[in-house]
Structure formats: structure tokens, C-alpha cells
Amino acid sequence: MIELQHALPEPTELRAYRGRHPGGPWETATFDAVRPMLRRQLNLEQQGLCVYCESRLEEEDGHIEHIKSRGQHPQLTFAYANLAHSCSQPDHCGHQKQDQVLPVGTTVIATATLP
Template structure:
């Protein structure tokens, strides 16, 4: 997952919308009135996330994907008060049976935030597991997060494996460019698990 740090300056269009619509709720998020604001928010999130999906870390165009509520705005675990909170947003891909589409209105046990990957272990074959030294309960939380987001999808695992091979090759043959590679590569947040 992205170790997401939101821009501390909330997009002005979002602030203006909230000021003009103080009683707006979850149903207003998909309204025609909010649509132009949503586009600007998505662009800002895209920048915050370095062009990657917040969950699977695949490249994502600024105008593609969706704005996902990290804490859901609806459902049994709803946080409707966070519907228009910029720090509750993530730019996610619309991968079939994955990421925000799969998460739906559930709370993530591990959210995209600084340190979110510390409990994950990345295998050389691209699969994600819990760190071996974790307690049984902590391992469950890791597996639950991974499975809730569909991060063990075979196609995604194969794609991570390709980038792992590139990283290993660079570490062996061109170690001086590894840091630059990790600034731009897909999966760069989880790839760091191999170097720690």
C-alpha cells in the first residue's frame, strides 16, 4: 500500500463546497454539484500518491480510477462525518475484484498511511504475507487487509514479481541508481520491504 501522506492544504474547491453546503451528506458525494470538485480532489490525491493506486500501488492516471473513502461513508461501519474530509480520501484504481471496489463499505484493518507496510512481508515471487515475528492476531490483521483489497490476486502477484526482479538486478549491477528507481517504480512502497 501507499504510505499515504495527504497534502496538508485541503484543495480550495473542497473547502468552498463544504462552506457552501454545510449539511451535505454521503448522498451528495455523487451529486452533479460535487462532480467538478471531485475531479480536482482526484488530481490532488494523484499528486499526493505519486501516481499510484493507494492500495495496490499500480500506476494510475490522474483522471482514472475513483476517490475511495478510507473510512467508508456508508454501510454498517459508516463514518458519514468524514464524507467530505480530504484526509479520508484515497485515489484508487477500479480493478475488478480488487482495491476499493472489493473493500466496499468495510473498515480496513490497516489503512494506507506511514508505516502501513511494516507488518507485511514481500516474497521474491511477489506474494504478500504477514511478517513471521508477528503475533497470531497481528498476522490475521495483515491477511485480512491483504484479502479485503485483493492484493494477492495472481496477476498482481506476477506484476510485483517482475518489478522485484528489476530491483534485484539493479541492486547487484547498478546500486547507485536504486534510490532513483524507487522514486518512480510501481510498487515502490512495498518494494522497500525487500531492502529493510
């Protein structure tokens, strides 16, 4: 896992969306318009690497990962500092991490559910 410190400012589109939809849901058609731009910026900041396994990741691939889960930290759903670009492999990275918060240096590749 790479240490992610956002060097670029929060995207204007994300800030505007959060202002128009405070506390709104993540999975909406309205937010779908913001998602590609956000994924592009996160991919740029991460130098085209998955935040967890550091494998090569194209901007149109993968998903936007919440470092601290939406379920346990709903107030951070749209917080830019809590967002990263992760590969979408079902058996590792963001999908395997689930609701855990992982320390820097952790590799999330497993064949069983994490404790």
C-alpha cells in the same frame, strides 16, 4: 497499501464546497465540478499510484476512495484526510474493500468477498 499522509493542503475547492453544502451528498452534479481537481491532487500526492495495490494510476482514471466508508462514517464524507485515489478494478482495491478499514501494508486483491 501505501501509508497516505497528505502533504499538500486541503484543496480550496473542497473546503468551499463543504462550506456551501454541509452534510450534502457525495453523488451530485454540483460536486462533479470539484471531483477532477480533487482526483488530480490526490494522484499527485500518491505519486501516480493506487493507494491500495500501488499500481500505476493516471489522474483521470480510478475513483476517489473513502478510507473510512461513507456509510459507516458519513461525517467524513468530505474530510480530505479520509480521501485517496484508488483504481477502479471491480475485483480488488476500493471496490473489494467495501466498508472495511484496512491497515497499512494490506494488499486488497481477492477473488472472493472479504470477511
